[in-house]
Amino acid sequence: MYIKKIILLIAIIGLLAGGWFAYYVYNAVFAPNTNFEEEKVVLFIPTGTDASGLQKIIRPFLNDLPTFFRIAEKKGYLSNIKPGKYEIEKGLNNNEIINTLRSKNKAIRVQFNNQERLEALAGRIANQIEADSIALIQAFKDQNFLADHDFNLNNALAMYIPNSYEFFWNTSAVEFRDRMFKEYQRFWNTNRKEKATTLGLNPNEVSIVASIVQKETAKSDERPRVAGVYLNRLKDKWKLEADPTVIYAIKHTTKKWDTVIKRVLFKDLELDSPYNTYKYMGLPPGLISMPDISSIDAVLNKENHDYYFFVADVQNFGYHKFAKNLRQHNNNRKEYIQWINQQRIRR
Secondary structure, three states, X not given: OHHHHHHHHHHHHHHHHHHHHHHHHHHHHHOEOEOOOOOEEEEEEOOOOOHHHHHHHHHHHEOOHHHHHHHHHHOOOOOXXXXXXXXXXXXXXXXXXXXXXXXXXXXXXXEOOOOOOHHHHHHHHHOOOOOXXXXXXXXXXXXXXXXXXXXXXXXXXHHOOOOEEEEXXXXXXXXXHHHHHHHHHHHOOHHHHHHHHHHOOOHHHHHHHHHHHHHXXXXXXXXXXXXXXXXXXXXXXXXXXXXXXXXXXHHHHHOOOOOOOOOOOHHHHHOOOOOOOOOOOOOOOOOOOOOOHHXXXXXXXXXXXXXXXEEEOOOOOOOXXXXXXXXXXXXXXXXXXXXXXXXXXXX
């Protein structure tokens, strides 16, 4: 009888211990362990994060940090922490959180346009992915990469076609650059290349013209006509004489990229810069800004006409008046100068 009581007691203790262990396992693995009111929170885990770094990132969002790390260690996650952007939903347990951090790196939409320089592009991209602007500009200006892909520092901006792209947040600078080259190749399909050849230009030269066209007019429906003017000038061996190239030349020479110039002066036309198309024949050595796809396609699908001149239309702001000869242009220009003087725009 005494032995039976001992056996019963041991059995009861075993059941209690087993129950406690089961309760512990349930709470550690399957009980909700989030500590936020939102439906989800976003975690950014940088490349190279160790257990200590992960603790700082995830601590504010968990009820029970120790159990999370015990389960994470058991599942082998702490020895293979994956960088990226992750969404942790309210009410997840430790097992679900770890599985999310292991395999559900969320893609982000990277967008860029209207950048004048590679440095500005690097800053724009660094605000969206993990890679910093220094690493990005080094990748953008890598001389071996540029030479291998028929680019140089003047025209490298043409490789980055402005659009919205899907990336993982932890994309490196080199990975971003290489992906952009693939997008550039995809953009310059057979159809676009054939149109460029018909114009007597290569893709990078088309982008240079497009960068000028975009600076001349914000109206996408007018861009094919503006493109036609510049292509007429190129065809007939005229200087482009494009005011936006002079503005860029001033910024390029002074390195004051934030300078705002609303009016080009006669003295500016004498600036000795390869970007000054009043002084030098042909295209400038590189883009003066990043052209939109609409501007590139405006050049490739330029309007066929006999216009060689244009000036801002003060009766239809945003658009321009076009002229076939200098006499017509001077009449249009006189009206514009009178208006700009009335507005007291001196620079």
